[in-house]
Amino acid sequence: MNNAPVYFDYAATTPVDERVAQKLMQFLTRDGQYGNPASRSHLLGWLAEEAVEEARNELAELIGADNREIVWTSGATESNNLALKGVAENFEPDDCHLIISATEHKAVLDPAEYLRKQGYGVTVLSPDRDGVISASAVAESLQPNTRLVSIMAANNETGVLNPVAEIGALLADRDIWFHIDAAQAVGKIPVDVNAWQATMISISGHKFYAPKGVGALYVKRRSTLQLKAQIHGGGHERGMRSGTLATHQLVAIGEAARLAKTELTEEAERIGALRDRLWAGIADLGDVHINGGNAPRTPGHLNVAFGGVDGEALMMALRQLAVSTGSACTSASVEPSHVLKAMGLADSVAHGSLRFSLGRYTTAAEVDQAIDSIREAVPALRKQSSVAS
Template identity: 40%
Template sequence: MENRTVYMDNSATTPVRKEVVEEMLPYLTENFGNPSSIYELGKISKHAVENARKRVADAIGAEENEIYFTSGGTESDNWTVKGVAFANKNRGKHIITSSIEHHAVLHACAWLEGQGFEVTYLPVDRYGMVSPEELKNAIRDDTILISIMLANNEIGTIQPVEEIGKISRENSIYFHTDAVQAIGHVPIDVKKMNVDLLSLSGHKFGGPKGCGALYIRKGTKIEAFLHGGAQERKRRAGTENVPSIVGLGKAIGLATGEMEETNKPLLEMRERLIKGLLQIPKTHLNGHPTERLANNVNVTFEYIEGESLLLLLNAKGIFASTGSACNSTSLEPSHVLTACGVPHEIVHGSLRLSLGRMNTLEDVDRVLEVLPEIVQKLRNMSPLTPQEYRAL
């Protein structure tokens, strides 16, 4: 038990599934043709790309010609925010998003503000939930885009996307949702949700890194993001990453097809983790207690510092994070937890444990065996810890 390695950072990335690797391999070796070539070797690659496009479309209830392959969630988010903004600037220059979006959306919006656009950053409640009423009140005559993530990458809170989509549609405003964390955990139907644009990334659900997709509803006015060749129907230039696109298609089919059977054990492990962690004094659950991803646990421990916690967990063979993997090297407090009202003096003591298909109840028990001791050790070292929370 002592030497057991436990990976609980699946929100950062997941291992590529064996079935996915097997399907990718031929396109790394014998089927290496450029999909833009007209000879047989190119046609084989082209067919593989289109087959993957259909798999992605089927997984989210879209049409094949509404799926565009990208390098991942960050590109998809940037393409949406910037592409819609510039294509529709004659209609208006106002964008609405939330204060807990991924930085790929937030930083793109901040960049647009420097280009003369105006952005409203909606607040969230203590659970990280956006209020549809506040969204309605923020809409202006010149609002051209609403971007609200489906599920938060740090605290796992699932937003009322269907209701937000309805509001957007009623006001003739484009609606984008970042679904990077939601694929394989939350049922998605872009038509039912009134979503116009949706971002996803393969490495979050058993696919390869460096490959994602953007759903763009037919008729959506958006500028091309990369200029060059005529790939992706002249909207996203660059030779297609065929092996990764094939892997993405296989992975999303597996993830969505097995969603129910995958979520059931994840929920059991999640609840066991939460129950055990909350037995540690001065520990708080972040995110919504029920409207959250099946694999997400995020807690804050008072009187400790999260980076030290991660290092001590790592020494025990347990891999986790303090929040978004994209910001793990930053000393800035989590913008998500700050937006949820977590006090500044304890916001640095957060821990995100994100479960995956490979995790077991034994992994959960291992974490619950090790973590209380680590937390106590760090509290004994902290000058901020009150006497009653120090070990005798």
């Protein structure tokens, strides 16, 4: 790993915290607690079940929930699918309208499009110039048969925070359920299911130093909601998500949640300061701006538009840094980010944008290295573009 690029892509995934990995390993091999949590006839099963429930408690405490409101899943994509489809399938298509935003992750956009093709009504809200979905925009789109509103807490590309507490308050007195994709929020900013007045919240472990392939859906107990299961076979997780529980994965996300709860405030301050240091080091390059920079954001996100530079070319010039363009590659072309396009950015600006995301292991030295690399690459690429034109 000595030749590995410096990592500035924590929004895509995080390395597993060593403390989390050590705990995970205790639930894999023969000298550990490898039992099936559903095996209630012997000690190994009991110990596994106890570990799973302890993890459920840890995650619940991180978000201010009751442990009975945590439904284990494989991650936010599954959670989002369960939330949207699990609500819609309670109704005939012409009796169910859903509201989402244009800046949602594909894990919400694609299930919503699937439901639209089945005949369900779907309204896709456009954000303001900073990428924010306002409560007033939600209010204006409500229909008599609106059953579910799904708005993300923090955008995966820009880090922009939506006013989910305000939206939750709007919907609280109505017979409308509220789902929040909080994959980019949990473990990074304070999350309180009661303050947000959410019915469901999607969580992804690998966004806060747990392994890939594990997550959860918070499902409010004091609600009229009855989710339709999307995976059948055994009735696990109170019938909402069947499948043998991966004890080692769940123990890991529980430990990651415990660490996040303990360290969140201090860590957010440190990461936010490093992000601001990175921006301060490149802000004077000229014709650069932060996408969504006028809105509240998560501490680790910095999505920068570099005028006169192609994002793919800049990313190649910054090979020593692991960053993201936010572009969606198709078989024939590279399309500009749907998030930046929804915010009203021109294709040229969207194509010239890079996402830098910082995290637990980012250092000041790495930030300074990134600043030096960017300050060298951007003028050189602009000069090449000027000569070519």
